[in-house]
Amino acid sequence: MWLDRTKKFKNQTSRDPYLRAVVKETFRLHPAAPLLVPHKAEEDVEINGYIVPRNAQVLVNVWAIGRDSNVWAKPDVFMPERFLETETDVHGQHFELLPFGGGRRICVGLPLAYRMVHLMLATLISSFDWKLEEGLKTEEVDMDERFGLTLQKAIPLKAVPTQL
Numbered sequence: 001m002w003l004d005r006t007k008k009f010k011n012q013t014s015r016d017p018y019l020r021a022v023v024k025e026t027f028r029l030h031p032a033a034p035l036l037v038p039h040k041a042e043e044d045v046e047i048n049g050y051i052v053p054r055n056a057q058v059l060v061n062v063w064a065i066g067r068d069s070n071v072w073a074k075p076d077v078f079m080p081e082r083f084l085e086t087e088t089d090v091h092g093q094h095f096e097l098l099p100f101g102g103g104r105r106i107c108v109g110l111p112l113a114y115r116m117v118h119l120m121l122a123t124l125i126s127s128f129d130w131k132l133e134e135g136l137k138t139e140e141v142d143m144d145e146r147f148g149l150t151l152q153k154a155i156p157l158k159a160v161p162t163q164l
């Protein structure tokens with residue numbers, strides 16, 4: 001039965017454009033690794049007129065890129081619809097959305113992780129009816145983040161499931 005369900009969800013999740021848009025929008029605003037993984041320049045490199053000297057440690061602030069108002073309309077608003085009309089994806093070709101990094105050191109777990117995120121989200125949504133804690137309204141949920149090598153919610157979300 002679990003296998004049947006998994007197959008069903010796999011078909012649904014790979015086709016559901018809104019679910020895919022929700023995942024992208026979540027990665028845009030809350031990338032799991034906000035500065036990716038530290039890189040080092042092996043040689044002096046010039047990028048857009050800036051010199052990155054040999055041996056410099058390079059951190060790519062994908063958290064800031066995801067909220068750049070030069071790139072995103074209403075950058076602080078959670079708006080999955082923005083991804084419905086674009087080809088933008090997370091595979092390292094679109095530099096405005098790089099939750100898995102890009103280039104030679106792109107996350108090798110991307111194909112597995114990306115599928116699993118969709119599968120888990122679809123399973124959780126379709127298996128339970130979710131409510132916030134008693135009395136809490138959606139707009140009152142505290143979305144502050146605690147920065148580190150990985151990004152976490154400063155105040156954990158308490159969501160109450162009822163099995164469907």
Ligand code: HEM
Nearest residue numbers: 032033036037099100101102105106107108109110112113
């Ligand atoms: C949603 C889940 C995940 C996210 C958001 C994520 C994100 C990342 C990021 C941002 C990097 C650094 C890329 C860079 O600096 O350019 C990375 C590297 C890496 N990830 Fe993931 N990752 C995830 C899941 C996984 C999984 C499931 C695996 C293994 C099965 C994995 C294995 C790796 C490895 C081995 C590297 C180092 C690659 C290298 O340096 O060549 N990741 N990941």
